[in-house]
Amino acid sequence: MARKVLVLGEVRDGFLRNVSFEAIGAAKQVADGGKVVGVLIGERIQTLSNEFIQYGADRVVTVENDKLSQYTSDGFAQALLAVIDQEKPDGIIFGHTALGKDLAPLIAGKLGSGLISDVTTIEETGGNLVFIRPIYSGKAFEKKIVTNGLIFATIRPNNIQPLAKDESRSGEITSLSVDIKDLRTIIKDVVRKASEGVDLSEAKVIVAGGRGVKSKEGFEPLKELAKVLGGAVGASRGACDADYCDYSLQIGQTGKVVTPDLYIACGISGAIQHLAGMSNSKVIVAINKDPEANIFQVADYGIVGDLFEVVPLLTQEFKKVLVSV
Numbered sequence: 019m020a021r022k023v024l025v026l027g028e029v030r031d032g033f034l035r036n037v038s039f040e041a042i043g044a045a046k047q048v049a050d051g052g053k054v055v056g057v058l059i060g061e062r063i064q065t066l067s068n069e070f071i072q073y074g075a076d077r078v079v080t081v082e083n084d085k086l087s088q089y090t091s092d093g094f095a096q097a098l099l100a101v102i103d104q105e106k107p108d109g110i111i112f113g114h115t116a117l118g119k120d121l122a123p124l125i126a127g128k129l130g131s132g133l134i135s136d137v138t139t140i141e142e143t144g145g146n147l148v149f150i151r152p153i154y155s156g157k158a159f160e161k162k163i164v165t166n167g168l169i170f171a172t173i174r175p176n177n178i179q180p181l182a183k184d185e186s187r188s189g190e191i192t193s194l195s196v197d198i199k200d201l202r203t204i205i206k207d208v209v210r211k212a213s214e215g216v217d218l219s220e221a222k223v224i225v226a227g228g229r230g231v232k233s234k235e236g237f238e239p240l241k242e243l244a245k246v247l248g249g250a251v252g253a254s255r256g257a258c259d260a261d262y263c264d265y266s267l268q269i270g271q272t273g274k275v276v277t278p279d280l281y282i283a284c285g286i287s288g289a290i291q292h293l294a295g296m297s298n299s300k301v302i303v304a305i306n307k308d309p310e311a312n313i314f315q316v317a318d319y320g321i322v323g324d325l326f327e328v329v330p331l332l333t334q335e336f337k338k339v340l341v342s343v
């Protein structure tokens with residue numbers, strides 16, 4: 019059944035986040051031959067509309083307003099509800115990001131619809147669209163179908179394939195003027211924590227350190243390895259609690275949930291709360307000097323050894339291999 023599906027594009031530092039393109043990939047599956055309409059909300063977003071179309075949106079609706087220059091839930095909700103009212107979609111897809119986690123339940127509540135959050139796979143079985151999402155910290159998977167009404171889902175970054183960019187694609191771009199009223203919060207400025215390199219939640223490679231890294235300086239070899247692999251550095255809560263790194267790097271139940279292609283866990287024991295944030299990574303490599311460490315239960319490759327010996331050796335070898343490619 020052909021459906022019209024809206025996809026909210028997420029803009030950060032003037033660029034569309036990769037998860038927005040993955041959301042278009044998901045929306046194409048839900049649309050089942052129908053139209054995918056990209057929605058861009060903010061300020062100075064016109065130039066991004068073409069890129070959204072090149073990644074598969076059939077057309078784009080923009081809502082520009084100086085009150086939307088920074089994300090606020092009530093501002094973005096007003097803008098998006100106006101687009102929904104105009105477009106009357108059969109489906110809506112967001113990224114399961116900090117923004118998506120905040121905005122999607124609010125919109126679902128306002129529309130009185132259901133919401134399937136944190137979807138990692140969408141399948142077609144027996145004529146039904148089946149949405150699969152991890153539950154119990156990734157120990158089990160739940161399958162959901164929508165029997166009637168709006169199909170509203172958020173998708174976990176790095177799980178659903180985006181379509182290949184096609185620069186020859188074109189589509190209509192229209193703007194909708196929305197009067198944004200009575201904002202409860204006005205964000206004057208966003209002061210970002212200094213972070214180097216790749217965004218952890220979208221990184222394809224993560225080198226994570228635990229309490230076994232032993233100090234702030236102990237993270238240096240991990241940063242070096244991450245740099246060579248074009249990846250990001252992450253951490254266990256043990257490392258954050260010990261003040262070896264910032265809490266923004268924490269992965270796990272109370273930190274970020276990540277699904278990179280490659281996760282290298284260095285000096286991390288593999289507590290259940292840590293596994294909750296990374297066990298769905300495609301390939302897991304664990305480096306730990308304790309052969310009984312729990313992390314080896316989920317690892318595809320395990321190296322029993324001292325991380326301060328193993329990590330520099332890996333960096334050295336990757337440098338050679340990657341330079342010769």
Ligand code: FAD
Pocket residue numbers: 227228229230231253254255256257268269270271272273274284285286287288289290291292295305306307308311323324325326
């Ligand atoms: P440890 O358990 O101390 O493990 C250190 C490991 O390093 C050991 O396995 C040791 O063998 C190894 N090691 C030591 N030296 C070396 C070396 N030189 N070379 C190689 N290996 C070495 N934790 C999270 O990570 N994320 C969360 O989101 C999270 N949320 C939590 C929520 C709650 C409600 C609770 C109660 C706990 C949570 N935790 C979380 C904490 C979790 O239970 C563990 O305490 C934490 O993950 C342990 O961190 P760690 O593996 O770095 O440290």
